[in-house]
Amino acid sequence: MLQKINFTGRVDLPMESLDAYIEQKANRYLLQLNWDLTRFSFNSKAEVWLEIRRAGSYEYRREYLSKFQKGQNVATIDVSNMTDPLNLRLRLKVVFEAGGKRLLIGNLDNFVPRVPQDKSMQKGFLKIIKDNSMDNPWMMKFDLGEPILAISGKKNNYAVLKEEFNFFIPAILPEVVRQVCIWAINDRNRENPVVFSKWERFFVALGVSGDLFDRDDASEDEFDEEFANRIEESAISCANEFSRRNGIIEIIDLAHSSVVGVNDE
Amino acid sequence: MNKIRVRAFTESGSDAFRNLIQIKPQNIRQEIQKLVKDPLVSKETGADLELKSPKNRFDLAKNLWEVFGPDGTLYSRRRELGLWNWISAAYFGTLMDSDPRPDLIKKIGGVDRWVLGGDVLRDHRHLVSGPFFAYEANSEAPRRAMCQLATTVTQPGELVERISGKRNLASGPVCHLATLMYYDSSKESLRVGLTTPPGNPKRFSYYFAQLDRTIDYESMKVEELIEMLPHNFQKWKVFAREELKKTQQ
Numbered sequence A: 001m002l003q004k005i006n007f008t009g010r011v012d013l014p015m016e017s018l019d020a021y022i023e024q025k026a027n028r029y030l031l032q033l034n035w036d037l038t039r040f041s042f043n044s045k046a047e048v049w050l051e052i053r054r055a056g057s058y059e060y061r062r063e064y065l066s067k068f069q070k071g072q073n074v075a076t077i078d079v080s081n082m083t084d085p086l087n088l089r090l091r092l093k094v095v096f097e098a099g100g101k102r103l104l105i106g107n108l109d110n111f112v113p114r115v116p117q118d119k120s121m122q123k124g125f126l127k128i129i130k131d132n133s134m135d136n137p138w139m140m141k142f143d144l145g146e147p148i149l150a151i152s153g154k155k156n157n158y159a160v161l162k163e164e165f166n167f168f169i170p171a172i173l174p175e176v177v178r179q180v181c182i183w184a185i186n187d188r189n190r191e192n193p194v195v196f197s198k199w200e201r202f203f204v205a206l207g208v209s210g211d212l213f214d215r216d217d218a219s220e221d222e223f224d225e226e227f228a229n230r231i232e233e234s235a236i237s238c239a240n241e242f243s244r245r246n247g248i249i250e251i252i253d254l255a256h257s258s259v260v261g262v263n264d265e
Numbered sequence B: 001m002n003k004i005r006v007r008a009f010t011e012s013g014s015d016a017f018r019n020l021i022q023i024k025p026q027n028i029r030q031e032i033q034k035l036v037k038d039p040l041v042s043k044e045t046g047a048d049l050e051l052k053s054p055k056n057r058f059d060l061a062k063n064l065w066e067v068f069g070p071d072g073t074l075y076s077r078r079r080e081l082g083l084w085n086w087i088s089a090a091y092f093g094t095l096m097d098s099d100p101r102p103d104l105i106k107k108i109g110g111v112d113r114w115v116l117g118g119d120v121l122r123d124h125r126h127l128v129s130g131p132f133f134a135y136e137a138n139s140e141a142p143r144r145a146m147c148q149l150a151t152t153v154t155q156p157g158e159l160v161e162r163i164s165g166k167r168n169l170a171s172g173p174v175c176h177l178a179t180l181m182y183y184d185s186s187k188e189s190l191r192v193g194l195t196t197p198p199g200n201p202k203r204f205s206y207y208f209a210q211l212d213r214t215i216d217y218e219s220m221k222v223e224e225l226i227e228m229l230p231h232n233f234q235k236w237k238v239f240a241r242e243e244l245k246k247t248q249q
Helices: A157-164 A168-186 A193-205 A210-214 A217-245 A248-264 B011-023 B028-037 B057-068 B081-098 B104-108 B129-137 B142-149 B158-164 B172-182 B201-211 B222-228 B231-248
Strands: A018-025 A028-036 A047-054 A060-067 A072-078 A088-098 A101-111 A127-131 A138-143 A146-152 B003-009 B042-050
Touching: A018 A088, A018 A101, A028 A047, A047 A072, A060 A072, A138 A168, A146 A157, A146 A168, A146 A193, A157 A168, A168 A193, A168 A210, A168 A217, A168 A248, A193 A210, A210 A217, A217 A248, B003 B011, B003 B081, B011 B028, B011 B081, B028 B081, B042 B057, B042 B081, B057 B129, B057 B142, B081 B104, B081 B129, B129 B142, B129 B158, B142 B158, B142 B172, B158 B172, B158 B201, B172 B201, B172 B222, B172 B231, B201 B231, B222 B231
Parallel strands: A127 A146
Antiparallel strands: A018 A028, A028 A072, A047 A060, A047 A088, A088 A101, A138 A146, B003 B042
């Protein structure tokens, strides 16, 4: 039986624990933070720290936020001196010192703060094809190093799903993102480096750790189980982030409202 | 003294440079020289740089620090890809001359070594900006980053790949620890046999990847990190303690 070991009793904090956005004031960039750890029973001597990195660089800052306390907490950090304040990645850490070691007892990694104008919706490079042989209404295929969204062409499936249900594509996109993320991390062949690199950048921008794509095959024997879990967690959090950032739930809600409106007439 | 006026490649300049590195024509040196001087594919920056043959990555980084460091003319532009690509093109001949290996193709190597593409996974391999950013990330005490800066510019080696390639290892106490373990300050070079297990850089990187989930090691002192290392690093712990003693004397 597989036994999971968690020496420090570390809690992986959910994304909802933190809200962060970049506010632009004149020439300054302010990182506005709001965190709430009420549901966790950390030791009152524990400290809350924030690590700020600029995506794709060595740039790194570390800020002490507060002692652990329940309720809403806010902080403002001036990040104007960082090279690209609109491209930051955050890590929230709850640290407790015991036995001469700084134990990590709470962790939220790869948090992407919201920025004034988020244009990530414009990065459309997913290939969509019609496949007349498929009995499954849609599925992801990976062909010659490229992820492809295949929609069955049987009966009117393709036309109905792609053209008539205007919420179909938005509704499945987060799941597409999750599947492609798992594929991209596991794919070692990289048959189409141009396409691969586009996806890699896309995932890193959504907060997936760049290290995952550069994994050394030789490490497989050591951390297989842990690595598989990391992939799964990263893919889910990336899909959530994509959905949140692009307002997928809101898009579907609007699509539903408009359908209801038409029916009502 | 060979001072050059620094320019920055335009996008087409960087593309042309990338093509030359990829194709590696026989007259590559002349072609790159032509490209460096071509006003159609590069722009003036107003800064000067002394182009000298560097002894090692530290030497190169220190030289670049004068221009790209906080007091340098190009500090605010230090993340510009076209600028680094032009500088590496300008350094091409000097670096080729400083590498004694006979095989030019091997000396040139892959595109990542010369052309900065803004890719988090590969940019540390850039022969010119890589040392600078390693220096910058440890600028409070750059000698603590000798694990990343001790080797020659054109042959950075495995330790650089392991440490520079991981942001969490590339600065702070972990980087200092790697220097204490694998760098021999009396010989000013990396220790012989460092890539042989146990306790080699590959294991070092794996160990901290594991630890990252349980310990906030960035906030620990290097002395504490040494004592925390497991038994398979024993040989290197001894070196680290000795080196630390030397720095404290």
